[in-house]
Amino acid sequence: MGALHEGHISLMRQAAAENTDVFVSIYVNPTQFGVNEDLDSYPKTWQEDMDKLQALNKELNGQTGSGRITAVFAPITKVVYPTLPPSSEITGPGSFVTITPLGSLLEGASxxxxxxxxxxxxxxxxxxxxxxxxxxxxxxVQQTVVIKRMVKDFHLDTDVKIGPTEREADGLALSSRNVYLGARRREVGVVLSRALKAAEKKYLQGKRLRADILWPANEVSSSKMMEQDDLPPSKRARVEVDYISLADPDTMEEIEVVDASKGAILSGAIKMLPLEEPQEREDCGLGGGAVTVRLIDNIILQPIK
Amino acid sequence: MGALHEGHISLMRQAAAENTDVFVSIYVNPTQFGVNEDLDSYPKTWQEDMDKLQALNKELNGQTGSGRITAVFAPITKVVYPTLPPSSEITGPGSFVTITPLGSLLEGASxxxxxxxxxxxxxxxxxxxxxxxxxxxxxxVQQTVVIKRMVKDFHLDTDVKIGPTEREADGLALSSRNVYLGARRREVGVVLSRALKAAEKKYLQGKRLRADILWPANEVSSSKMMEQDDLPPSKRARVEVDYISLADPDTMEEIEVVDASKGAILSGAIKMLPLEEPQEREDCGLGGGAVTVRLIDNIILQPIK
Known part of the structure; x- marks a missing residue:
C-alpha cells in the first residue's frame, strides 16, 4: 500500500536474494477499509517510495547473484475492480474472496x-x-495466515514467504501508521512489544497455560495505562488495549494451552488515543496528534521439538 | 458434475475441435447444494460416464485435426476443500468466492x-x-454470466466459451435431472421451452417492451397449468412457474425495455410437482415420480446491429 518503510524494504531485499525479478505492488486497496476507516488519510508518498526503490536497486546492483526490482505495479482502481466500484460495506455488492471464521477473528472482529x-x-x-x-x-501476522489459507484452499500456484518484523531499537514494530504518533505517543506505544516480549519469556521458560503466559503481558500494559492516567493531560499519552491474544497458528482461534509441537501466535493491538493537550512546539506527528493510532504487533511462539 | 448427457458431450466435442487436450472435470460439488437440496440424490453414474467418454474418444480418433479427452479430473472432496469440511449453510465457515448481487438473483434467489x-x-x-x-x-445461463464475471473481476487467464443448449426433438432442454421426470411429466415439462420460444418470437418481430415480450410466455405457461389442473389426478402432471425473466445480459437484472444493441436474456424455471396418482406400469422416472423436478431453460435474445 505504499508509504514504504524499512520493513517493506527488508522484504524486497529478501525477495531479491531469492529471485531474479522482483515485482513491487503499490496499491491502496479501498475494499479493506471500512466506511469510517482511514482510507482518505492513509499516507500517500509516491515520490518518496520511488526514491527508496531506486536506492534499493542501486544497493542490489552492487551485489552479485542478487535479483532486482524489475517492475512496480501500481494500478488504478478501475483496473483492479473492473465491474463495480469497490464497496466498503460488509453487505455491499462486488466479487469477493471470504475466508471465515479466520477473517472474522482478532483484527477482523474490529x-x-x-x-x-x-x-x-x-x-x-x-x-x-x-x-x-x-x-x-x-x-x-493474521494477514499471513489468511493468505496462506487462501493459497491452500484455492490451490494457487505460489509460495508464501514471510519476512521478520522490522523494529526500532527499543522494539516498536515499524508501521506506515507510526508517522501519526509524534514523540509522546511514540514513547508510550512501545508498551505493546514489551508486553508481548514478557509473555514470550514465559513460554521460553516452559510455561504452556494461557493464564501463565498472558498475565505478564496484561501486567505490563495495565501498569503503563495506569501510569499514564495518573499524569496530567499535558504530559500523558493515553492508551487502550484492544486485545492480547494467544492463538492457534493455523486458525487464529484462542487457545487455553500451547501445544509446544505446533507453537502459537501471541499478538496484540492497542489504541494510542489523541493527545489531550498538545504543547507548543511539541512533535505531535502527522495530523497533529488528533487522530487515534491503532498499533498491532505479534511474536510467533516457535514450535519446540 | 457427472451424469453426462448429450449436452455435456457436445461441449466436449466443441472443446476437442478447438484444443489439442481436453480435461473433463467430474465432481459433484457439495457447496452448491443447500442444506435441504438434492446432493445425496444427485445421479452418480461413474461407469456410464466413462463409457461415454471412451466412445467420444473413439469418435474423435477418427477425425484429423481434432483434440482428445486427455484426462478426467475427479477429485475427492478433501482435495477440493483441504482445510474445512464444505458447508452448505450461507453463514457457514469456509473459503468462498461470492459474486453479488449477480449471484443472488433468479436461480440464486431460491x-x-x-x-x-x-x-x-x-x-x-x-x-x-x-x-x-x-x-x-x-x-x-446465469452460471455462464457468473463465471464470465469472476474471470473478469479476478483477472483469471482463461477464455470462457459457451456451447449451445442441446434439446430433445420437441424442444426440452437436456438436463441430468430429466431422468426423474417420467413420461407424464416429461410431456408437460416442454411447456417451459415453448413459453420462452413464444417470447423470443415477439423480440424477433421487433417488440422491445418487457410486457410485449413476456405476455405470450406467461400465456403459454398459464394455459398449460390450467389444462393440467382440470385433468384428474391420475392423468395430470402439475406444474408451478418459479419465474419467467427478461434480464440484462451482463448483470441479470430485470429490464423494462430491451436495448437491441445489447440484447437480453430470456430465462425461466418451473417445478414439476410429484405425481399425485402414479399408475401401474407407468414410466414414472427415477424416484417413482415422488420428487419435485425443477427445470430451467433460457434463450439469448441476440443483439441486433
Whole structure:
C-alpha cells in the first residue's frame, strides 16, 4: 500500500536474494477499509517510495547473484475492480474472496471488511502477476495466515514467504501508521512489544497455560495505562488495549494451552488515543496528534521439538 | 458434475475441435447444494460416464485435426476443500468466492448458496488445471454470466466459451435431472421451452417492451397449468412457474425495455410437482415420480446491429 518503510524494504531485499525479478505492488486497496476507516488519510508518498526503490536497486546492483526490482505495479482502481466500484460495506455488492471464521477473528472482529478486502485484492494481484513467490511481513501476522489459507484452499500456484518484523531499537514494530504518533505517543506505544516480549519469556521458560503466559503481558500494559492516567493531560499519552491474544497458528482461534509441537501466535493491538493537550512546539506527528493510532504487533511462539 | 448427457458431450466435442487436450472435470460439488437440496440424490453414474467418454474418444480418433479427452479430473472432496469440511449453510465457515448481487438473483434467489458454491469450485478447478479455455453450456445461463464475471473481476487467464443448449426433438432442454421426470411429466415439462420460444418470437418481430415480450410466455405457461389442473389426478402432471425473466445480459437484472444493441436474456424455471396418482406400469422416472423436478431453460435474445 505504499508509504514504504524499512520493513517493506527488508522484504524486497529478501525477495531479491531469492529471485531474479522482483515485482513491487503499490496499491491502496479501498475494499479493506471500512466506511469510517482511514482510507482518505492513509499516507500517500509516491515520490518518496520511488526514491527508496531506486536506492534499493542501486544497493542490489552492487551485489552479485542478487535479483532486482524489475517492475512496480501500481494500478488504478478501475483496473483492479473492473465491474463495480469497490464497496466498503460488509453487505455491499462486488466479487469477493471470504475466508471465515479466520477473517472474522482478532483484527477482523474490529474491522469486518478488512480480510475480505485483503484476500480479494491479493487474489487479483496474484492472478495478474502470477508470481512464483509472494512476500508478506510477519508484522501483519493474521494477514499471513489468511493468505496462506487462501493459497491452500484455492490451490494457487505460489509460495508464501514471510519476512521478520522490522523494529526500532527499543522494539516498536515499524508501521506506515507510526508517522501519526509524534514523540509522546511514540514513547508510550512501545508498551505493546514489551508486553508481548514478557509473555514470550514465559513460554521460553516452559510455561504452556494461557493464564501463565498472558498475565505478564496484561501486567505490563495495565501498569503503563495506569501510569499514564495518573499524569496530567499535558504530559500523558493515553492508551487502550484492544486485545492480547494467544492463538492457534493455523486458525487464529484462542487457545487455553500451547501445544509446544505446533507453537502459537501471541499478538496484540492497542489504541494510542489523541493527545489531550498538545504543547507548543511539541512533535505531535502527522495530523497533529488528533487522530487515534491503532498499533498491532505479534511474536510467533516457535514450535519446540 | 457427472451424469453426462448429450449436452455435456457436445461441449466436449466443441472443446476437442478447438484444443489439442481436453480435461473433463467430474465432481459433484457439495457447496452448491443447500442444506435441504438434492446432493445425496444427485445421479452418480461413474461407469456410464466413462463409457461415454471412451466412445467420444473413439469418435474423435477418427477425425484429423481434432483434440482428445486427455484426462478426467475427479477429485475427492478433501482435495477440493483441504482445510474445512464444505458447508452448505450461507453463514457457514469456509473459503468462498461470492459474486453479488449477480449471484443472488433468479436461480440464486431460491438457492442462496448455489452461485457461491459454483464460483468457489470453479476458481479452484481453474487454478488446479490452468486451462487456456473453459467450456460451459448455455443451459445454465446465469452460471455462464457468473463465471464470465469472476474471470473478469479476478483477472483469471482463461477464455470462457459457451456451447449451445442441446434439446430433445420437441424442444426440452437436456438436463441430468430429466431422468426423474417420467413420461407424464416429461410431456408437460416442454411447456417451459415453448413459453420462452413464444417470447423470443415477439423480440424477433421487433417488440422491445418487457410486457410485449413476456405476455405470450406467461400465456403459454398459464394455459398449460390450467389444462393440467382440470385433468384428474391420475392423468395430470402439475406444474408451478418459479419465474419467467427478461434480464440484462451482463448483470441479470430485470429490464423494462430491451436495448437491441445489447440484447437480453430470456430465462425461466418451473417445478414439476410429484405425481399425485402414479399408475401401474407407468414410466414414472427415477424416484417413482415422488420428487419435485425443477427445470430451467433460457434463450439469448441476440443483439441486433
Amino acid at each position: 474491522r469486518p471488511v478488512f480480510f475480505r478486502g485483503v484476500a480479494t485484492v491479493c487474489m487479483k494481484l496474484f492472478n495478474i502477476v502470477m508470481p512464483e513467490r509472494v512476500y508478506f511481513g510477519q508484522k501483519d | 438457492r442462496p448458496v448455489f452461485f457461491r458454491g459454483v464460483a468457489t469450485v470453479c476458481m479452484k478447478l481453474f487454478n488446479i488445471v490452468m486451462p487456456e479455455r473453459v467450456y460451459f453450456g448455455q443451459k445454465d
